[in-house]
Amino acid sequence: MEEELLMIPGPVPVLPRIREAMTKPMIFHRGDEFGAMYEEIVETLKDIYQTRNDLFVLSGSGTCAMEAAIGNLVSNETKLVCITIANGKFGERFGEIAVRYKADAVTPVNVNVNFEWGHSIELEAVKEALENSSSSDPKSKIVTMVHNETSTGILNPAKEVGKLARKHDAVFVLDCITSIGGDKVPVDELGADIAIVGSQKCLGAPPGLSALSVSEHAWEMIRENERRPYYMDLIAYKKSLEKKQTPYTPALPLFFALHEALAVIREEGMENRIERHRGMAKTVRDAVTGLGLRLFPKLNEVSDYSNTVTAIEIPIADGSITDEQLRGGMRKRGVIVAGGQGKLKGKIFRIATMGNITEREVMKTIQVLEEVLVGNEFIKK
Ligand SMILES: Cc1ncc(COP(=O)(O)O)c(C=O)c1O
Missing domain, CATH: 3.40.640.10 (Type I PLP-dependent aspartate aminotransferase-like (Major domain))
Known part of the structure; x- marks a missing residue:
């Protein structure tokens, strides 16, 4: 398996x-x-x-x-x-x-x-x-x-x-x-x-x-x-x-x-590691917004998007896709992303890009997300 x-x-x-x-x-x-x-x-x-x-x-x-x-x-x-x-x-x-x-x-x-x-x-x-x-x-x-x-x-x-x-x-x-x-x-x-x-x-x-x-x-x-x-x-x-x-x-x-x-970590070097994490989080942010989704955080001048986990709104308001359809669809394709916790359950999902994950896994995640969004007609291909 x-x-x-x-x-x-x-x-x-x-x-x-x-x-x-x-x-x-x-x-x-x-x-x-x-x-x-x-x-x-x-x-x-x-x-x-x-x-x-x-x-x-x-x-x-x-x-x-x-x-x-x-x-x-x-x-x-x-x-x-x-x-x-x-x-x-x-x-x-x-x-x-x-x-x-x-x-x-x-x-x-x-x-x-x-x-x-x-x-x-x-x-x-x-x-x-x-x-x-x-x-x-x-x-x-x-x-x-x-x-x-x-x-x-x-x-x-x-x-x-x-x-x-x-x-x-x-x-x-x-x-x-x-x-x-x-x-x-x-x-x-x-x-x-x-x-x-x-x-x-x-x-x-x-x-x-x-x-x-x-x-x-x-x-x-x-x-x-x-x-x-x-x-x-x-x-x-x-x-x-x-x-x-x-x-x-x-x-x-x-x-x-x-x-x-x-x-x-020592072999990679902390500077490189930070750059890799920042790069992966940016790839996720750019890709999901490019797919028409919205990032969840409401930033002010002293906050920022996380460089290790990206929280994304599930577009439930327009009735196009549910948490289960989205995360369940991704799970069926072998990619596990996190849901919202507590009062955010069903409202957001989170893609983490932490540790020794690489751009390759990030690209696979994005590709699977896109397939699920297309499959649920959130986006037309
Ligand atoms: C910011 C933050 N604090 C605390 C915790 C709790 O850590 P643990 O589940 O390892 O006890 C987590 C776990 O996700 C976390 O992300």
Whole structure:
């Protein structure tokens, strides 16, 4: 049976050499071989992140690192304001996690700066939330945002928000789960105190690992929190890293795969990789608009189209084609694209161009999309 072509925002197709790495015999996770591999993984990720901050790899998917970030900063005993800036499903997730970590309604205070899904973040509203929070009782502040909002295909203004966060002395937590490894994400320059990536996205590795960087500014707040999570205690991660280890048994086959995926990235070079990702996303945008479809994001002067996932409206309004006809038709032809999530279900579909996907697969996807649109008489040939 022919393999299906996964054009979804993770898990992405994994190159045979990366898959094969997972079949290596197990090694002693407290031995030198693991230590050398872990050190190389951490150093390569720091290069990709362009960060001098600490960095750890967690045996858990992206959400695990999101929860690790919030759980280490926030507890019901810490007085702080957590400002979640959201314009899509994943931005909102940070708010949901923050709510879980507070047992009482007073501390910490959660301020949600919500924008409509698919709309851009307005810096004025962020500024206002930060200024208003300065007059409230808790002095410590956290700002959370998603860099590349996968649910809507928008690239959010990390640098601008980072600047605002710094001005208000807030710890800035940035979900770069679907941007790092595929787009330019100079973490320190963006002012991200905690930056997160997922293995199964632009890094081109299998699902199950995530990484996060932690700045000194974030450590100051983490050290104050005596109710940190146990399994994801970042201070335990920091102590273990000094011995080139993880605190608990790492998911070894996934570490082998990530190590190999990072070797692939080094061979390609980050600049080339970013250019390839940008090129593929542009090819998709040009092709779908050329086919008469509309891109979903509503941009403003500080936002952009994502360079790793393209969100496209399903032209349901004119009754020409449904989600099932469109994605189902593509699936029958061997290409899997993603649907809309939550309230966007049935309204948009998403084509991801992440990891080790090439223009060849992009062209196949476009060709199949065109066939389905013609087959459903959305376009005439
Ligand atoms: C921006 C973003 N954040 C968080 C997540 C959640 O990651 P995971 O499914 O790896 O837990 C995703 C997954 O698609 C994502 O795209």
